Amino acid sequence: MGDIFVQSIGEFIGTLVLVLLGDGVVAGVSLKKSKSEGAGWIAISLGWGFAVIMGVYVSGFLGPAHLNPAVTIGMAAAGKFGWSGVIPFIIAQVAGAFLGAVLVWIHYYPHWQETKDQAAILGTFATGPAIRNYAANFVSEVIGTFMLVFALMAFTRGRFTDGLNPLVVGALITSIGLSLGGTTGYAINPARDFGPRLAHAVLPIANKGGSDWSYSWVPIVGDVVGGLLAAGAFLLLP
Template sequence: MSDMTQIFSEFLGTAMLILLGSGVCAAVNLEKSKAQASGWIVIAMGWATAVTIAVYASSFMGPAHLNPAVTIGMAIAGSFSWNLVAPFILAQVLGAIVGATLVWLAYLPHWEETKDQGAILGTFATGPAIRKPAVNAITEIIGTFVLVFALLAFGQTTFADGTNPMVVGILILAIGLSLGGPTGYAINPARDLGPRIAHQLLPIKNKGTSDWAYSWVPIVGPIVGGVLAALLFNVLPI
């Protein structure tokens, strides 16, 4: 595939990821949604299936990283060209903005019904259960380490044709159920930054602050976790 096709695949796949992932957050968080208050299990399942579908929808055109931490980790591990790192990350963030905008449109009547500013922001961006940014960053480092290391390990295994995205979805489900409680498990800088930008820019009824003071955590934490996973992978006797 050409470089431009691969870059477009990251844009499209990340937009699909956020449309379905933030979509489940909207379903659970927003007033008068039929899925309102259905809980964390629904959110974790929703994000796992969102990743699965997004990878299926984009992997025929490129590697389907859909995550700057994965892109950087793969480059450090020698599995991806450094020349494409910056274009991939830009495409991922732009795709995330588009995906979040589509969620806003899909749930358009519900923003006016929802008065809880935290619930509205939580539809777009992650936030901590207990606000301790340094500790929250450690949680994101651990979760993203698991993500990137497992993805690199998957590359050493042969799966039945067409099943790789389902395995990745199971990985996301495991991380969400086990490690998602403290921070909402961004484990992906684009997944948080793009929707947070959309939250800032869109004329969303009843929205409050976009909480930029916290925004470094789901950016720095995942990148550090991805780098550490790749560095460890590089020294293993494979």
């Protein structure tokens, strides 16, 4: 249990850094009078890729640095992680994502008042579909998360130089964002979406609208399904 506690601290720290830097780049691109306003999707995709790299590097010495409930559940289903650690990891990941989002709000504090677009403000915290079609959105999240979790499992079979794995994972996230992220904003991580969405709901953010809870199940259920399908596919390999 002591090991799980220490590893959960790593999940909390890593997911906090992940969301601080990931939602941070979205805030920089989306909020008015930011110096990076309008930098676009490439900046967001690269920023999220680097955010994952930093999240893994700052927490990997404490544990496996899943930083994602879909990864944790998928790894457990594939027999690469004990089920006893799943709930503690998920709680730590969601808490870290929540606090990371709070720090983004604090960091960009004057810019919320300058930004009148409620959708842009919510998009700084949580994902949303380009075209709202729940079935299609669900499939997009399943495919993106399948790609993520299956690739991560494949990486465990490879022989990376020490310290290189986080860089490859960051490249994977960037690739998913550039290639598959245009439909739903590629949550591919239930904690990354739910924690910041909860922060958006409770924080006194200037000019905010609703938190779009009617969509929130998509990046939770879709991502878990994608992770489980990836585990099943991986177990079929020789």
